Amino acid sequence: MAESSSPAAQTLALTSQPSVPGMDPHHQDDCPENGLGRGNGETNGPPAKRSRPTPPLSPITAAEIAEEFSHHDLSVARINNGSFGSCPGSVLSAQAVWQRLFLRQPDAFYFNHLQPGLLRSRAIVKDLINATDIDEVSLVDNATTAAAIVLQHVSWAFSEGVFHKGDAVVMLHYAYGAVKKSIHAYVARAGGHVIEVPLPFPVSSNEEIIREFRKALDLGKANGRRVRLAVIDHVTSMPSVVIPVKELTKICRQEGVDQVFVDAAHAIGNVEVDVQDIDADFYTSNLHKWFFCPPSVAFLHSKKCSSSAPCLHHPVVSQEYGKGLPLESAWIGTRDYSSQLVVPSVIDFVNRFDGGILGIRTRNHDKVVEMGMMLAQAWGTFLGSPPEMCCSMIMVALPGSLGVSSEKDALKLRSLLREEYRVEVPIHYHRPKDIEAGRQNGHSGVTGYVRISYQVYNTVDDYYRLRDAVHKLVNDGFNCGMLPSK
Numbered sequence: 001m002a003e004s005s006s007p008a009a010q011t012l013a014l015t016s017q018p019s020v021p022g023m024d025p026h027h028q029d030d031c032p033e034n035g036l037g038r039g040n041g042e043t044n045g046p047p048a049k050r051s052r053p054t055p056p057l058s059p060i061t062a063a064e065i066a067e068e069f070s071h072h073d074l075s076v077a078r079i080n081n082g083s084f085g086s087c088p089g090s091v092l093s094a095q096a097v098w099q100r101l102f103l104r105q106p107d108a109f110y111f112n113h114l115q116p117g118l119l120r121s122r123a124i125v126k127d128l129i130n131a132t133d134i135d136e137v138s139l140v141d142n143a144t145t146a147a148a149i150v151l152q153h154v155s156w157a158f159s160e161g162v163f164h165k166g167d168a169v170v171m172l173h174y175a176y177g178a179v180k181k182s183i184h185a186y187v188a189r190a191g192g193h194v195i196e197v198p199l200p201f202p203v204s205s206n207e208e209i210i211r212e213f214r215k216a217l218d219l220g221k222a223n224g225r226r227v228r229l230a231v232i233d234h235v236t237s238m239p240s241v242v243i244p245v246k247e248l249t250k251i252c253r254q255e256g257v258d259q260v261f262v263d264a265a266h267a268i269g270n271v272e273v274d275v276q277d278i279d280a281d282f283y284t285s286n287l288h289k290w291f292f293c294p295p296s297v298a299f300l301h302s303k304k305c306s307s308s309a310p311c312l313h314h315p316v317v318s319q320e321y322g323k324g325l326p327l328e329s330a331w332i333g334t335r336d337y338s339s340q341l342v343v344p345s346v347i348d349f350v351n352r353f354d355g356g357i358l359g360i361r362t363r364n365h366d367k368v369v370e371m372g373m374m375l376a377q378a379w380g381t382f383l384g385s386p387p388e389m390c391c392s393m394i395m396v397a398l399p400g401s402l403g404v405s406s407e408k409d410a411l412k413l414r415s416l417l418r419e420e421y422r423v424e425v426p427i428h429y430h431r432p433k434d435i436e437a438g439r440q441n442g443h444s445g446v447t448g449y450v451r452i453s454y455q456v457y458n459t460v461d462d463y464y465r466l467r468d469a470v471h472k473l474v475n476d477g478f479n480c481g482m483l484p485s486k
């Protein structure tokens with residue numbers, strides 16, 4: 001995992017509680033209906049207060065971490081932070097304060113507190129990701145929504161004749177299911193020709209990925225077609241691999257791809273995010289996966305709308321339409337905005353750890369590698385990628401005797417592990433066809449992998465429980481064919 005020094009992420013210290021008295025009310029002359037301003041950082045409330053990095057005087061203890069996550073079902077070895085993330089108790093409490101503040105006097109909240117609070121969160125995200133301007137940062141519900149925003153924009157380019165029928169859109173074969181479907185729903189339907197990049201798995205180097213990506217771009221450009229959009233994951237979901245997104249974006253620029261959208265749903269809190277360095281047109285990451293926010297909140301980074309940068313629009317149209325995506329996204333009707341408002345409280349939480357968020361992700365990475373190697377050794381199998389190509393998640397091959405032969409088998413085995421062994425871990429079925437498309441790597445016969453995550457609340461015992469459950473299944477002569485078909 002790349003661990004270069006990122007901007008403020010690991011060091012940012014903010015005062016953060018949604019303490020009502022500390023908030024300056026700002027009424028907006030230009031939009032008296034809703035208290036929204038022009039989004040220039042002056043009219044929408046006070047900017048976040050920053051201070052120099054201060055290492056915690058006494059870092060959070062194991063007992064305090066356990067207390068922060070005591071709302072988890074402690075009977076379950078939860079080694080799947082990747083799917084839904086996790087939120088500590090102190091952040092949930094801050095969220096409840098915001099919710100109460102709204103319900104106590106909704107109009108005052110709406111006119112005085114909501115927009116300044118959202119601006120604080122955006123200011124923090126701006127620093128975390130090294131964006132140049134706060135107006136490049138929008139808060140949206142989740143990565144799925146961010147994808148809809150970008151792909152809706154691309155579909156308009158097709159329907160308005162800016163892009164032409166048959167122009168190509170390139171995405172990874174292992175793009176997230178909802179994003180793939182969104183590409184088809186918005187772009188293929190508008191006339192785009194979708195090309196999938198077959199990713200090698202197991203994978204052993206970035207070069208293997210870069211080679212396949214170049215081939216896909218060549219295919220996209222065949223017969224005089226243009227590649228209008230590349231959708232690139234920063235961290236693929238399943239199988240999970242860190243993609244060399246900066247290199248692929250650079251190649252897109254060299255090859256004349258019009259726009260690059262990075263789906264980095266798993267990125268923030270998990271890998272370094274520097275949007276200037278990556279230089280994509282659009283970059284989204286959930287904050288509720290690896291950044292301890294409650295569901296659901298993500299950011300979408302896009303250059304400020306200008307003659308060279310397109311104006312994105314939120315698909316849920318409000319009276320803010322046309323004021324720029326950050327403001328469009330900051331009011332999409334009456335709803336609970338509290339998950340977007342607690343970002344400062346998350347900073348308070350992560351700063352209790354040695355090294356802040358950088359310290360957390362570095363340790364998570366080291367631990368997940370250690371746990372992955374322990375499991376692979378115990379089961380006589382292997383990892384799906386080298387340690388430097390994984391983040392806080394890693395793929396570990398399951399013993400072939402378990403006979404994972406379909407997506408259904410993978411789901412059934414996952415349910416069995418949940419219900420009989422109290423282990424929550426996603427399972428990847430690797431189709432033999434995909435193995436042929438990728439590389440054999442001497443790993444033939446293996447069609448099942450677990451994706452293990454490591455987050456601050458995990459302990460070694462969680463992984464031992466998985467290890468022992470699989471051992472028991474193997475020793476009992478179990479294979480997935482024995483599971484009832486539902």
Ligand SMILES: Cc1ncc(COP(=O)(O)O)c(C=O)c1O
Pocket residue numbers: 082083142143144145175176178179233235236237263264265266286
């Ligand atoms: C790569 C990737 N993209 C998009 C998503 C969708 O995230 P959300 O459900 O929060 O919208 C996920 C969810 O796991 C993902 O892994």
